[in-house]
Amino acid sequence: MAPERGSCKLAPVGKPVPDEDHLLKQYRSMRTIRRFEEEAARNYAKGHIGGFLHLYIGQEAIAVGAVDALQPQDYIFQTYRDHGIALARGMTPESAMAELFGKDAGCSRGMGGSMHMFDVERNFLGGWAIVGGHLALAAGTAFKAKYNQEDRVTICFFGEGSTNIGGFHEAMSLAGLWKLPIVFVCENNQYAMGTPLERTSALDDLSIKAKGYAMVGDRFEGHDVTLIEERLGEAVDRARRGDGPTFVEILTYRFRGHSMSDPAKYRTRTELEQKKQLDPLQVTHAQLIELGVAESQLDDLDLEIDELIDAAVKFAEEAEPAREEVMLGTVYAPEDDA
Amino acid sequence: MREIRYREALREAMLEEMDRDETVFLMGEEVGHYQGAYKVSEGLLDRFGERRVIDTPIAEAGFAGVGIGAAMVGLRPIIEFMTWNFSFVAFDQIISNAAKIHQMSAGALRVPIVFRGPNGAARQVASQHSHAVAPFYAGVPGLYVCQPSTPRDAKGLLKTAIRSNNPVVFLEGETLYGLKGEVPDEGVEELIPFGVSKVARVGSDCTIVTWGRPYHVAMAAADALAKDGIECEVIDPRTLRPLDLEPVIASVAKTNRCVVVHEHWPYGGPGAEIVDQVQRRAFDHLDAPVERVSGLDVPMPYALNLEEYVLPTEERVIDAVKRVSYAK
Numbered sequence: 001m002a003p004e005r006g007s008c009k010l011a012p013v014g015k016p017v018p019d020e021d022h023l024l025k026q027y028r029s030m031r032t033i034r035r036f037e038e039e040a041a042r043n044y045a046k047g048h049i050g051g052f053l054h055l056y057i058g059q060e061a062i063a064v065g066a067v068d069a070l071q072p073q074d075y076i077f078q079t080y081r082d083h084g085i086a087l088a089r090g091m092t093p094e095s096a097m098a099e100l101f102g103k104d105a106g107c108s109r110g111m112g113g114s115m116h117m118f119d120v121e122r123n124f125l126g127g128w129a130i131v132g133g134h135l136a137l138a139a140g141t142a143f144k145a146k147y148n149q150e151d152r153v154t155i156c157f158f159g160e161g162s163t164n165i166g167g168f169h170e171a172m173s174l175a176g177l178w179k180l181p182i183v184f185v186c187e188n189n190q191y192a193m194g195t196p197l198e199r200t201s202a203l204d205d206l207s208i209k210a211k212g213y214a215m216v217g218d219r220f221e222g223h224d225v226t227l228i229e230e231r232l233g234e235a236v237d238r239a240r241r242g243d244g245p246t247f248v249e250i251l252t253y254r255f256r257g258h259s260m261s262d263p264a265k266y267r268t269r270t271e272l273e274q275k276k277q278l279d280p281l282q283v284t285h286a287q288l289i290e291l292g293v294a295e296s297q298l299d300d301l302d303l304e305i306d307e308l309i310d311a312a313v314k315f316a317e318e319a320e321p322a323r324e325e326v327m328l329g330t331v332y333a334p335e336d337d338a
Numbered sequence: 339m340r341e342i343r344y345r346e347a348l349r350e351a352m353l354e355e356m357d358r359d360e361t362v363f364l365m366g367e368e369v370g371h372y373q374g375a376y377k378v379s380e381g382l383l384d385r386f387g388e389r390r391v392i393d394t395p396i397a398e399a400g401f402a403g404v405g406i407g408a409a410m411v412g413l414r415p416i417i418e419f420m421t422w423n424f425s426f427v428a429f430d431q432i433i434s435n436a437a438k439i440h441q442m443s444a445g446a447l448r449v450p451i452v453f454r455g456p457n458g459a460a461r462q463v464a465s466q467h468s469h470a471v472a473p474f475y476a477g478v479p480g481l482y483v484c485q486p487s488t489p490r491d492a493k494g495l496l497k498t499a500i501r502s503n504n505p506v507v508f509l510e511g512e513t514l515y516g517l518k519g520e521v522p523d524e525g526v527e528e529l530i531p532f533g534v535s536k537v538a539r540v541g542s543d544c545t546i547v548t549w550g551r552p553y554h555v556a557m558a559a560a561d562a563l564a565k566d567g568i569e570c571e572v573i574d575p576r577t578l579r580p581l582d583l584e585p586v587i588a589s590v591a592k593t594n595r596c597v598v599v600h601e602h603w604p605y606g607g608p609g610a611e612i613v614d615q616v617q618r619r620a621f622d623h624l625d626a627p628v629e630r631v632s633g634l635d636v637p638m639p640y641a642l643n644l645e646e647y648v649l650p651t652e653e654r655v656i657d658a659v660k661r662v663s664y665a666k
Contacts, residue, residue, distance in 0.1 A: 075411070109444035120446040125410065130434045136400050137435060140407015147363070147389065147413060167430075170400025177395065330441040331479050333448035333503040 018226040030060040056084030058255035061280035063088040065228030080115035082127030093312035103319035110322025132167030142180035161192025176213030181239040210247035222252030345515040347489035351496035366418030402428035409451040419455035436505040437480030454508035468638035473607025487553035489519035494530030533580035541569030548599035559655035594625040626662040
């Protein structure tokens with residue numbers, strides 16, 4: 001897609017300059033997500049994972065950069081494509097994989113599955129599976145931070161497909177009106193399921209929408225984790241200072257179909273191969289080599305992550321099944337400790 | 339005891355709970371500066387200020403969602419829908435979010451929120467503003483549903499709802515707001531628990547189960563029937579989820595007859611649920627099929643004569659009771 005369209009302000013690749021140790025840590029996190037997703041796909045094909053499975057492959061730099069732009073007390077919301085942010089925030093691959101396997105040891109004890117991961121201790125407040133339905137919730141946690149005068153920002157991710165539904169408009173509208181401490185991040189992976197942006201939106205620069213809600217808008221590419229951390233950091237700082245919400249559009253691409261049942265016939269092999277030239281993992285790998293990290297060190301790291309993910313799969317396979325008592329006991333919250 | 343109006347009872351409940359707990363706030367269209375579309379929130383802005391009495395744009399899905407999000411992280415929102423008809427544009431928030439969060443998160447998150455506002459027909463407000471919404475919400479596990487008929491129940495149930503750790507759908511009535519009734523004296527706190535039916539009238543000949551606006555229709559019918567020597571026992575479940583039918587089953591064991599009177603449409607909903615449970619749990623006691631007097635199975639027309647025809651009337655209740663009593 002041509003970079004000159006609309007009012008986009010694409011920052012040059014490679015700037016700002018990454019710090020070696022920090023980038024190495026981010027590479028580890030991105031690589032963990034990638035390998036987790038690959039094994040999730042494999043186990044879905046084997047029938048070990050049911051329902052829907054939406055992979056984050058190709059978008060890893062966004063979750064990892066975002067988490068590093070946030071403080072531990074900040075709230076995070078994501079769509080059903082939620083494994084990446086969960087792992088980036090610190091959920092163990094065991095806990096995430098066990099959830100996919102529908103086991104009691106899963107992060108949502110088998111109640112949520114792929115689309116509904118939660119890690120409340122780390123303030124990851126969920127994967128949400130109704131397009132546009134979680135944006136107002138995120139505005140609500142930001143409302144609470146403001147109500148209680150807490151030093152706490154909410155970040156809310158969604159796809160470009162969400163930007164046409166009423167839930168997006170109403171949440172943006174209220175957040176702008178009340179100057180809530182929130183950052184709305186549109187991960188524009190170009191396809192709302194199988195329909196490309198040009199057939200779902202009159203605008204191709206979605207960041208323009210920020211103006212309609214008196215918000216600051218930003219727009220940049222989603223393959224450079226350092227850039228993502230810095231630019232999201234600006235938006236997070238703005239919210240933290242009390243200067244209101246930001247709407248950020250990040251241009252990204254998913255390398256797999258919308259979900260496991262999607263062969264992605266609506267796009268060409270050439271397009272996919274072209275996009276893979278900017279695979280965030282390869283970009284980061286190249287940056288690390290440039291910074292002087294030995295290839296062998298990265299190979300060792302890759303192997304270590306392979307083992308971590310293999311162990312997570314083994315853990316999920318052997319974990320106890322989800323429990324009826326948990327299901328029955330969580331329909332209503334207890335009233336006695338009101 | 340003292341006598342106040344239904345709307346004042348609701349206002350007292352909110353005021354007392356907001357005094358008691360700073361995490362409680364009221365949000366909705368016209369709740370603040372306008373003093374409430376139906377004056378339920380009159381005076382609350384002056385007392386609590388704009389931080390806690392929050393006017394919103396016309397965006398039910400947005401502010402219902404904001405309330406749910408705020409509840410997930412520790413606040414106790416009261417979300418006012420100007421009428422429940424407008425909750426339909428926030429249906430996804432209530433059904434897919436509020437009712438699901440506690441279980442989806444395996445109990446890690448809870449949603450202590452009250453959605454409240456007038457429900458059902460008012461007077462000639464026509465098709466789109468006359469929905470009796472109980473069937474849409476009472477079938478959903480994860481929600482509580484209250485529909486108080488009297489000022490005392492309105493106050494006591496709303497206080498319980500605000501203190502609940504779960505999402506509560508609280509159905510009031512535009513035509514009930516002016517109704518006067520006894521409530522406990524000032525300084526006497528009464529919390530009415532969910533899932534406890536009230537025997538409003540004792541009788542031995544026929545059990546009437548009713549709630550909300552038609553409760554008053556059924557009570558008038560019961561008085562009229564008493565003059566003909568038919569004594570009805572009138573039971574108001576007060577909450578439709580949880581639904582307490584123990585007193586109903588016990589009553590049917592005595593009367594051997596049952597009529598269910600409600601405003602919502604006859605297809606499904608709490609009315610049908612009650613009939614199902616009564617016929618299964620009191621089958622051996624029944625001397626006649628359980629009858630229902632409901633709003634008719636049509637969209638609500640504007641014309642007054644037709645609106646009156648659609649809503650449950652005293653005559654229809656009397657006829658139903660006489661039919662199950664083989665007195666007709």
